[in-house]
Amino acid sequence: MRRILPALVALLVGSVVLLDYFLENPVLNAAGRFLLEGAIVLAAFALLLGLWNLLLVHERQIRRREPGWPASVVILLSTGASLALGLAGWGSEALTWFYRFVLFPLEASAGALLAFVAVSAAARAWRLSSLEGGVMLAVGAIVLVGTLAPQGAALTALGPLRDWIVSVPAMAAVRGLLLGVALGIMATGLRVLLWIDRPYE
Amino acid sequence: MNLLRLLWESTSITVEGLAALVALLVFGALILALTLRARLVRPFTVRPLAAAERVRGVLGRAMETGEPLHVALGIGGLGDVSTADTLAGLALVSFLADRGALAEVPVRVRLAQPTALVGALATLQRGAEGAGYPEAYDPVQAAFVAPVPLAYAAGTAEALRSEPPVANAMVGAFGAEVLLPAQAGGDQPQTVQVGGTSDPSVLPLLLVTTDSLLAGEEIYALGAALGRADHTGSLAAQDLARALLVLAIVLGAVLALVIA
Numbered sequence: 001m002r003r004i005l006p007a008l009v010a011l012l013v014g015s016v017v018l019l020d021y022f023l024e025n026p027v028l029n030a031a032g033r034f035l036l037e038g039a040i041v042l043a044a045f046a047l048l049l050g051l052w053n054l055l056l057v058h059e060r061q062i063r064r065r066e067p068g069w070p071a072s073v074v075i076l077l078s079t080g081a082s083l084a085l086g087l088a089g090w091g092s093e094a095l096t097w098f099y100r101f102v103l104f105p106l107e108a109s110a111g112a113l114l115a116f117v118a119v120s121a122a123a124r125a126w127r128l129s130s131l132e133g134g135v136m137l138a139v140g141a142i143v144l145v146g147t148l149a150p151q152g153a154a155l156t157a158l159g160p161l162r163d164w165i166v167s168v169p170a171m172a173a174v175r176g177l178l179l180g181v182a183l184g185i186m187a188t189g190l191r192v193l194l195w196i197d198r199p200y201e
Numbered sequence: 202m203n204l205l206r207l208l209w210e211s212t213s214i215t216v217e218g219l220a221a222l223v224a225l226l227v228f229g230a231l232i233l234a235l236t237l238r239a240r241l242v243r244p245f246t247v248r249p250l251a252a253a254e255r256v257r258g259v260l261g262r263a264m265e266t267g268e269p270l271h272v273a274l275g276i277g278g279l280g281d282v283s284t285a286d287t288l289a290g291l292a293l294v295s296f297l298a299d300r301g302a303l304a305e306v307p308v309r310v311r312l313a314q315p316t317a318l319v320g321a322l323a324t325l326q327r328g329a330e331g332a333g334y335p336e337a338y339d340p341v342q343a344a345f346v347a348p349v350p351l352a353y354a355a356g357t358a359e360a361l362r363s364e365p366p367v368a369n370a371m372v373g374a375f376g377a378e379v380l381l382p383a384q385a386g387g388d389q390p391q392t393v394q395v396g397g398t399s400d401p402s403v404l405p406l407l408l409v410t411t412d413s414l415l416a417g418e419e420i421y422a423l424g425a426a427l428g429r430a431d432h433t434g435s436l437a438a439q440d441l442a443r444a445l446l447v448l449a450i451v452l453g454a455v456l457a458l459v460i461a
Binding site: 026027028047050068071075113118121122125140181183184 | 225291360405443
């Protein structure tokens with residue numbers, strides 16, 4: 001029963017939501033909407049589990065003085081602070097200040113780092129001198145220069161080459177990839193519906 | 202009976218919707234038939250995936266050194282648009298949880314969505330129980346880092362620096378932020394890095410930062426490549442469907458040329 005009941009619920013819920021996507025029927029549409037809203041509520045409960053897990057992981061790290069434990073102290077303190085600000089009221093001045101002057105600048109700083117990390121990764125690929133890495137860097141350089149070259153400069157001749165690369169070989173490769181990905185996603189979903197995979201057990 | 206008739210009469214479907222539903226049902230029937238064939242007769246042969254072979258190969262070193270294996274499941278969850286990618290990552294977690302419990306190799310999983318945490322914890326527990334060592338399961342093996350992509354990436358990168366793993370597998374849904382953990386893992390000389398995602402814009406980033414790449418649909422073949430016999434059936438169905446689609450595209454192109 002412990003194995004069959006979750007499988008039956010998954011099959012029923014999955015079938016209703018799937019049919020609701022294809023068919024127009026007031027009863028089916030209402031059932032589908034109800035189930036999707038239920039999934040959102042369940043996901044909210046999962047957030048509580050996430051918070052509990054965060055506390056467990058970092059409490060243990062601090063208690064055992066594992067490498068990087070000072071960062072765990074900062075994480076727990078900032079989690080507590082943002083939770084307190086959030087509970088004080090959504091849209092409160094303090095919460096807005098926290099988002100505007102703490103969270104967004106931190107995210108922007110981390111995002112800005114990505115450009116440097118990307119260049120470093122590209123340099124590493126060049127050093128490894130693999131054929132794929134070399135081709136990718138050459139194509140990337142053509143596309144970059146073809147896009148950024150100012151009007152009238154000699155390098156604008158790369159513009160048509162850049163357009164051809166983006167619209168013919170790159171587009172063909174992406175479409176081929178997406179075709180396989182779409183089939184893979186469908187197969188993964190159908191495996192769950194057909195009881196071949198049971199991730200909920 | 203009247204109720205069923207009323208339901209039937211109040212139901213409608215577009216021609217495109219009907220075609221898609223029929224295609225889905227045929228594909229489902231194909232998956233079911235080929236999975237039964239793989240289970241009852243013989244599993245289909247799967248082309249070896251370099252990334253899966255690397256993960257297998259590194260298990261022995263992890264057993265010798267006792268260093269952990271790390272899986273970054275990415276920014277996707279279960280129940281959202283990236284569910285299939287997260288399930289692909291969980292197939293790897295399942296394999297490692299089973300082997301890790303047998304060989305006393307610690308497995309660490311880091312993720313960004315609480316729904317993925319539920320799946321990861323269940324997979325790790327099932328792996329330990331399946332291996333006959335339920336005590337090997339530890340609820341902090343899977344860690345919810347942060348729900349924001351960049352914060353998740355920064356937290357995972359920091360964890361990879363403070364506890365360098367013998368292998369770092371990044372399989373799931375990722376954006377450009379994957380560069381942070383990939384760079385951190387790449388800085389550790391002993392860490393073998395494997396990456397896989399379905400987003401074509403992220404694949405070049407993983408190509409230059411990992412030792413082995415699962416490109417696009419290959420992540421959905423990971424379960425079969427790691428020995429799940431029942432997954433080989435759906436993989437064969439995917440191959441068949443892809444061949445039919447390619448044939449239809451080529452025929453369509455030829456017909457369009459002829460008509461023009």
